[in-house]
Each structure stands twice: as C-alpha cells, then as structure tokens.
Amino acid sequence: MNTKSDQPDLLSDLSDLDFMRNLLADLHDDLDGKVSQLHLLSDLSGKMGKRGTMIFGGPAAHLAWVEARDCFVHGNFVATVLLCQGMVEQLFAAYLHAGLLMDEIPERIQFRKTLHLC
Template identity: 45%
Template sequence: MNEDDQHDLFSAASDMQLAKLLLADLHDGLTERIARYRYLNDISASLGEGGTIVFGGTAAYASLNEARSSFVHGNFVASILLCQALAENILAGYLHVRMEELPPKVSFNETLKRCQAQGILSQEDADNLKKLAGLRNPLSHFRNIDDPDNLMRRSMTAGTAADDLLSTDAHFAIATAIRLLASSHFRVGA
C-alpha cells in the first residue's frame, strides 16, 4: 500500500470533489451570511475606533473570534456557547486584573454579583447575561423534552422552527457580547 492509498482510506472523495462541495456550501446561504456579517459590522461600530480590551486571556480572545465567525456562518449553537464563554472569561478576567480575590473556579453567577457590586454591570446587563447563560445551559446540558428550556419544547411552544429560534438566540447572544465589550470598562478611547 503506497502513501496515496493510505490517504484515500479515510475519504472516498478527491480534493476536487471536496472543493466543489465546499464552494457549493459557501454559495448556499450566501445572502444570509452577508446579512449576518452586515449586522455584526453594524453592532460592532459601538466598539469605537480604539476597539476593546479583551480580558480573560487566550480563551476570551479565541471565544470572541470564533463567536463572530460562527455567527456569520450560521453556526448558531456555537455562537451562543462562545458568547457566554466570552462573557464569563472577560468579566472574571477583569476582576482578576483589578486584584479581586477569586475562587479557583468562580461561578458565573458569583462573577455577575461581584461585577454588579462594583458597578461594572448594570441590572439590565446582568439580566441579559443571565438570559445568555440560560440559553447556553440547555444546549450544553441535556434537557428532557418535558423541560420548558429544551430546544424542541421551545420550538413546539412557540410554533417556530428550532433553527429560527437558534438564529434569534444567536443574534441576542452576539449583541449582548458586543454591548459588553463596548462598555466603558472594556472600550479603548472615547
């Protein structure tokens, strides 16, 4: 068996066939991708010319970049999960930089309480971040169909396709993350 045979063991498709599939995938939904990119660009204008400081290290920075990309490409579950991870890491990272003594594995609720107590978050900000965590949890942790937060249950209750709910949730998630980054605590410059 030569090296080319070994390579083909795992894929019956040639590179050209895969390239055609990729191009077809990129073409399908292009209008929606452009609309999401435009939305992301519009809401990101609130970050200002100086941009933002991303506290929380590599995990926060990667979450931001991947959340943006996932949102544009319509990977809505990933967008929601990443936006919540971004918020959690940025806020705890900010507290840490301010020399706040944090437990080794600080909970998100504890982080939110501390940020509110220090005036970093308003009540509305905290409520939106709790809602974001509420959207993430049933995607990360199994929920029986009888649970009102189960995606299929929400879809049936709302009479809306699950994909449409996920799109709405992802729009909320990315907007919440960008509003957080645009706040005076993270924004660079005026």
C-alpha cells in the same frame, strides 16, 4: 504487505476535486445570508468606536470573540452562544482580578459565584 493503493480511504470516496467542488458550493450557498450577518457585525463594531474596544480577559476572551463572530457569520448559532458564554466568564474573571476583589482566580469557579462576586 498492504500499500496505500490497496486500501480504500476510510473517510471518504471523494477525490480532491470533488471535495473542492462541494466546498465551493457550500461557500456559495447562502452567500446573501452570510453577507447580511457580516453587515450586522459591522454595525456592532461601529458602535464600539473608531478604534474598537479593549476586550478584558486576555487571549482566551479575544479568541472566543473571534470564533463567536465566525460562527455567527456561518450560521452556527449554538456554537456562538456557547463561545459567548465562555467569553463572558473570562471577562467577569478578569474584572474581578483587575478590581482586586480576588487575589488569585481559582482554576475552576462556578458561574453563579462569579456573578455574585461581580
């Protein structure tokens, strides 16, 4: 019977210490770029007022905003755009629902129809 020591790790031959070294090097690289991205987000948040702004759309819109900020800081710009598109869709749907323009929001609605209703 095979034991854990008999089988090599299929995913990586790095030890935990090697993995930690690579992770720390990745976090350290482009530190200036990440700091500048954080400054941009800080300026944007400052424009929202001292207490911030309410994000319509519930937890889905809020989580999309949080993840979009993280992706922006770490340079994952395609993910940032996709998350912001998802957040905008949630915001539009919430505005339609709050404005009583739609009694019930369907599970799947085309973005073009949402824009038309807004």
